Structures are given as C-alpha cells and as structure tokens.
Ligand SMILES: Cc1cc2nc3c(=O)[nH]c(=O)nc-3n(C[C@H](O)[C@H](O)[C@H](O)COP(=O)(O)OP(=O)(O)OC[C@H]3O[C@@H](n4cnc5c(N)ncnc54)[C@H](O)[C@@H]3O)c2cc1C
C-alpha cells in the first residue's frame with residue numbers, strides 16, 4: 001500500500017490530468033490504494049513495487065540452479081558483477097537475500113541468478129529445489145560495487161585489461177556475470193568481441209571438491225576458447241589455497257588487478273597479502289565472518305519487547321518476533337539495516353566491539369544484521 | 382450475571398492454583414503445536430481471501446454502475462455487503478491483531494493495515510488490542526462491556542436512563558463503526574469538557590477520526606455514486622452503499638454481542654487481575670468469552686470470532702487455525718470441569734438481547750413479573766422511573782425481597 005497508480009511526472013499537460021485521475025482513483029479505493037487492486041492483475045506493471053516472475057529454474061549441479069526471472073517494468077538494468085536482493089516466501093515467511101546477477105544485460109530483458117543450496121540454508125534450498133516457474137518474487141534494483149570499470153561504449157579501460165579473479169564456491173557467480181558479458185557464449189561457441197580482444201584474464205577458482213564447482217563448465221569452455229586462463233583448485237586434491245601458492249600459480253600477480261569473491265577467511269588473507277605489497281584488490285563477501293557472542297538482553301523495537309540472546313543478530317530476533325525490519329545484504333556490507341540505537345548496548349558479532357548509547361550520546365546508528373543485544377537496548381523504529 | 386468472585390457457584394472454585402497452572406500449560410501447548418506447523422498453506426489462505434474480497438468488491442461496485450436496474454441493484458448490494466463484512470471481520474480485524482505479522486509481508490502487516498471502517502486503525506488497535514483484550518470482561522476496565530452506554534451487569538446501579546438501552550443498542554448496531562470510533566476516542570468522557578481542557582490526544586484523535594470518516598463517506602456516498610451517475614445510478618448506488626454499511630455494522634455488532642454478552646459468560650472484579658499469572662489470564666479469557674456454533678461459512682463471515690474463546694486465548698494466532706484448535710480447547714475445559722459457553726447464532730443472539738432487556742429494567746423486575754402481578758409491577762416501574770432516588774431504593778428492596786423468595790429462585 002505504498003506506491004501510487006501513476007508515476008508523477010513533471011509538468012507535462014498530460015501529467016496534470018493523470019494526477020487528478022489518480023486522486024479520483026484513490027478516493028474510490030480508500031483506505032487501500034488503486035495499486036492494491038492493480039496488483040491483482042498486473043504485478044509487473046510500471047509503477048508497481050518491483051517484482052519478478054520466475055521464468056525457469058535450470059539445474060547446474062546437484063545442489064545449484066540458475067533462476068531466470070522476468071523483472072517488473074521498472075527494472076533499471078545492471079552492470080555485470082552487481083547483485084540483486086530477492087525476497088522469497090519460504091513456508092509462508094518472507095526472507096530477503098542477495099544474489100549475483102549471472103548474465104550480462106540480456107536482449108530479452110530477463111535476469112538470472114545462480115544459487116547454490118547451502119546446508120540448512122532456508123532460502124537457497126527453497127530456490128534451488130522447490131521453486132516453480134511462475135512464482136512471483138520481490139526484487140530490489142541491482143546494487144554493488146564489485147564491477148569492472150567501463151567507458152561509455154562498455155570497453156574496459158587500459159588500467160583493467162590484466163586481471164586476476166579469485167573465486168571460492170558460489171563466489172564464482174558475480175565473476176561469471178562479468179565474464180559472460182565480456183565473452184558472450186552462443187550456440188556456436190564462445191565469442192570474443194573486439195572490445196574484449198586483448199584482455200588478459202586469469203581465474204583461480206577454489207572449491208572443496210570438483211563436482212561441487214558451479215559454473216565449472218562455463219569456465220572450462222572459456223578456458224578452451226582461449227578467453228581466460230583457468231586454474232581450478234580443489235581443497236581435497238590440492239589442499240587449502242594459501243597466498244604463497246597463489247604467487248606460484250600466478251607469477252605475474254603484481255601486474256594484475258585482483259577481483260576476489262568468496263568467504264571472509266579467503267578475502268582477509270588476500271587483503272593482508274595485497275595491502276602488504278601495495279596491489280589493487282576489489283572484494284565481495286558472500287558470508288559474514290565468525291560470531292563473537294556475549295550476553296543478550298531485551299530489545300525494544302517496533303513497539304515490541306524481545307528477549308534476544310547474545311549470538312543472534314537483532315535483525316533476526318526482531319523479524320522472528322514479527323517486526324518488519326529494514327534489511328539488505330544481512331552481512332554488514334550494505335547499511336540497509338541501520339537503525340538508531342537510542343539507549344542501551346549492542347555487540348558487533350564480527351569483532352565483539354560493544355556500541356553504547358544513552359541520553360548523553362544521543363542516538364547511534366547501528367547495523368542490526370551484525371549486532372546482537374549486549375544488555376537491554378532500545379532501537380528507534 | 383455477577384462478578385465471578387461473588388457467584389454462589391464460582392465455576393473455578395474447585396481448582397487449586399496448581400490445577401490452574403496445569404490448565405494453562407495445556408492451553409499453551411495447543412498454541413505451540415499450531416505455531417510449529419503453520420506455513421505456506423496459511424499464507425496462501427489469507428492471500429487468496431484478500432484477492433477474493435477485492436475481486437468481489439470490484440465486481441459488486443461495477444455491477445452497481447448499472448444499479449438503476451433492480452436486479453443489478455440487488456446483486457451489487459448483496460456482493461458489496463459481503464465484501465465489506467469480509468474486509469472488516471476475517472481480514473481487517475485479524476490482520477490488525479497481528480495474526481499475519483509472522484509472514485513479514487509489509488502489505489499484510491498490523492503496522493501498515495487500514496480498514497474500511499470509520500475508526501482509524503491506530504485508535505482501534507489501541508482500544509481493542511491493548512484494552513479490551515488485556516482487560517477482557519473486567520468490570521470498570523473493559524469498556525467493551527456495554528460500550529459505556531449500557532447497563533450490562535446487575536452490580537451497576539439501575540437508572541431510568543437504561544430503560545431505553547434496547548433502543549440504544551439497536552441504534553448502535555446500525556451505526557456500529559461510528560459507535561466504535563466514539564468509544565475509541567472516549568467521546569463520552571471528553572466531549573462534555575471545555576475545549577481548552579480536553580487532552581491533546583483526544584483533539585488529535587478526533588481530527589484523525591473526522592478525516593477517516595470524510596474519506597470513507599466520500600468514497601461510499603460521493604465518488605461511487607458519481608461514477609454511476611452517467612448511467613442514472615447516483616441514488617441507487619448511494620442507497621446500496623448505505624445498506625452495505627448498515628448490513629456490515631449490524632452483522633459485526635451481532636457477532637460481537639455473541640462473544641461476551643450471552644448468559645453463562647463470566648465477568649471479573651478489578652482486584653482479581655492483580656498479579657494474574659499467564660494461566661489465570663487464560664482462564665479469564667476462556668470464561669469471559671462465548672462461541673457461536675455453525676457452518677464454515679458462518680465462521681468465515683464472523684471473522685472466526687465465532688471461535689471467540691479460542692480467539693481470546695490466542696489473539697495473535699491466525700484465524701484460519703481456530704476451528705482446528707477449538708475441539709482441543711474444549712476438551713481441556715471439560716477436563717478441568719470448566720464451562721465452555723457455545724450455542725447457535727439465534728440462541729446466543731437471543732440470550733444477549735434478553736440480557737440487554739433484562740438489565741434495562743431494575744434488578745429482579747423481569748424475573749418476578751408474572752401475568753398475575755404484572756399491573757402491580759408496571760406501576761412500580763413507573764414510580765421508579767419518575768420518582769427520585771429514595772423511591773427507587775425502596776421499591777428495589779421490595780423487588781429484591783421478592784426475587785429471593787422461594788417462588789422466583791431460579792432452578793439453575
Ligand atoms: C553480495 C552478495 C552476493 C551473493 N551472491 C550469491 C550468489 O550468486 N549465489 C549464491 O548461492 N549465494 C550468494 N550470496 C549468498 C546468499 O545471499 C545467501 O546468503 C545464501 O544463499 C544462503 O542463504 P540461506 O537462506 O540459504 O541460508 P541461511 O538459512 O541464511 O543460513 C543457513 C546456514 O548456512 C550458512 N551460510 C550462509 N551463507 C552461506 C554461504 N554463502 N555459503 C555457505 N554457507 C552459508 C549460515 O551460516 C547458516 O549456518 C550472496 C551474498 C551476498 C552478500
């Protein structure tokens with residue numbers, strides 16, 4: 001009940017009439033909005049809340065699938081490497097999660113994400129194993145800084161023509177999105193358009209074991225076509241990747257710009273290594289780091305009093321109690337979940353740091369997705 | 382009915398505090414069982430119902446465009462009445478209770494919902510969820526007991542004003558949504574005050590109510606009639622909306638009367654809820670409510686308030702599950718020897734209205750009046766109504782004496 005029927009567009013003469021008409025429709029549908037009725041027939045129309053309809057679910061491996069989605073009319077497009085936040089109703093409960101867009105902008109206007117079902121994962125398992133064509137999902141516009149720079153013609157600048165991608169597990173997804181855009185794959189094989197001719201790309205892909213690796217086929221095809229140089233590493237065969245080995249695998253590491261996407265441990269090691277050597281690095285984290293738990297407390301938020309333990313993010317505890325909370329990546333990177341802490345203390349689950357607020361300090365903005373109660377606390381919402 | 386603590390036969394007298402705690406634990410277990418298994422099918426139910434209600438409303442309003450033709454008028458009016466009832470009862474009331482908050486859908490959430498009713502959602506949620514559900518049937522605390530204009534209990538002193546309460550009640554039924562709005566505002570308390578003495582929350586609340594009423598009336602009595610005007614349907618559409626609103630009001634008023642007014646429902650004294658445990662709260666909620674038996678359609682049209690006992694035990698449990706828990710709750714009540722008041726709609730409504738009439742008269746008047754002594758009783762009533770407090774007191778004493786004589790002591 002938040003969007004209006006017609007977008008309010010400037011001062012065109014038609015806009016005035018449109019605006020009046022909107023008022024009449026609103027008066028006819030109060031206390032609802034015209035949109036509440038239009039949603040029954042045209043949920044993807046312009047002006048509607050952003051939604052998408054599942055067009056197909058294509059299995060990639062035993063526990064990963066690509067979900068192809070027709071986005072609503074107001075979808076503003078994306079840059080390869082960006083992610084989209086998707087809301088899925090699992091067992092009747094709405095959950096928001098971020099997924100990388102795995103196809104460059106497509107001609108047919110569809111978008112796709114590739115999801116790997118993680119053990120006990122609520123949303124990923126639902127998307128991979130139990131989602132049917134025709135399902136309506138809620139979306140947000142694409143977001144994320146994990147993208148290759150490009151000029152107005154979509155050409156990668158000279159500074160970024162020697163690249164190293166380090167991907168782990170499903171962290172391969174944004175990279176595949178970028179590669180597919182640089183080297184479109186067709187029925188007749190991988191294309192190497194002029195804009196991508198002299199790109200020099202190494203992809204180091206890490207996974208626990210071989211069959212577990214999603215998009216391996218894509219990477220291998222790109223490798224076979226000479227578009228990239230693929231180095232696949234499997235923990236069970238080669239042991240866990242360390243920075244020294246990386247240097248041996250990619251001797252000209254220092255000459256490349258590195259893009260890395262995977263779990264926190266790998267990214268931290270890379271960051272340490274690259275900062276020490278002064279090398280450029282761009283990262284994207286798929287999963288929050290370890291939890292530093294403490295004592296919980298009573299959380300006052302959204303008119304409710306919630307008993308929360310010291311290990312559960314306030315975001316999860318509040319949602320569990322039925323409060324509608326703002327959220328984003330749910331792992332401390334997007335600031336989509338920030339609320340003012342008016343009083344009390346919260347603990348950052350990644351670092352253990354405690355943030356406090358009272359009448360003297362005034363409200364302090366905290367990220368509820370990575371903060372747990374550290375005693376009684378009062379959030380303004 | 383008299384406060385439960387004063388009854389000769391307090392229905393909870395046989396229970397020890399331990400029994401009551403055990404009773405409470407069994408009721409809580411029923412709730413937990415449902416919470417553990419609700420899911421996609423429940424979500425599908427409410428979404429389907431909301432979609433159905435919206436289609437029904439759109440269809441009925443479209444039909445009313447042709448309301449100059451009597452068949453279209455009849456069909457459109459009937460459809461709109463049903464749509465309005467569904468919207469207020471099974472959807473609005475229950476969504477605003479937070480019964481669907483667990484889905485985390487901002488469009489079906491208690492904090493965002495507003496209903497097709499004169500009372501703004503915020504005001505209603507406060508008076509209904511916080512006051513009525515917390516203080517259910519506590520004398521002097523629960524304004525739902527009589528909506529402040531009626532005598533609903535023998536302990537309330539009789540005054541000739543109450544002779545007209547059946548009429549007030551009927552008028553209140555027809556314009557129930559405005560009655561609720563007035564009662565949520567505590568209009569009776571604040572309106573007589575001088576303007577500058579009225580508290581700010583009242584002034585603001587009144588403004589919100591007027592704004593809501595303006596929008597509601599604008600929709601039903603102006604915009605839609607005007608849309609039908611080119612087809613000659615202004616007046617019939619206006620009348621159709623009026624009938625639908627009154628129909629919805631009378632229906633919801635009737636359902637709510639059946640929930641707490643029928644004979645056998647207990648009321649409680651203020652002191653009894655001090656330091657109340659969760660189990661005692663469950664006990665009060667159960668004994669203070671009454672169910673309506675009937676078909677599935679009846680349950681849906683009543684917003685499942687026909688399962689009033691279960692609704693009061695579990696106010697935030699989604700309504701589509703109440704039918705399933707009712708037999709379990711009843712079994713627990715029976716196990717602990719507690720009354721579980723239930724009856725058909727005509728029976729419960731008759732019982733509630735009987736009480737309204739009985740209490741409009743002085744205590745004992747109805748019970749001690751027979752065809753033989755009727756002339757005398759009428760004369761007494763006339764004197765009580767026209768005489769002063771003294772006269773009332775004297776005659777009341779006579780009535781009390783007659784009522785406690787063997788002849789009129791009820792069998793049960
Ligand atoms: C910017 C961004 C882009 C992302 N892109 C993708 C993508 O393209 N494809 C994709 O499959 N996922 C992607 N993710 C991760 C995704 O958002 C979810 O976190 C993931 O699908 C798990 O959600 P869930 O509801 O199934 O698990 P939950 O029910 O939330 O968690 C269940 C268990 O799984 C663990 N867990 C959570 N996330 C992961 C993970 N990534 N790997 C292993 N275990 C985990 C949790 O610690 C928990 O123990 C991305 C995340 C971000 C922030």
Ligand code: FES
Nearest residue numbers: 328329330335369
């Ligand atoms: S949800 Fe993104 S920072 Fe919390």
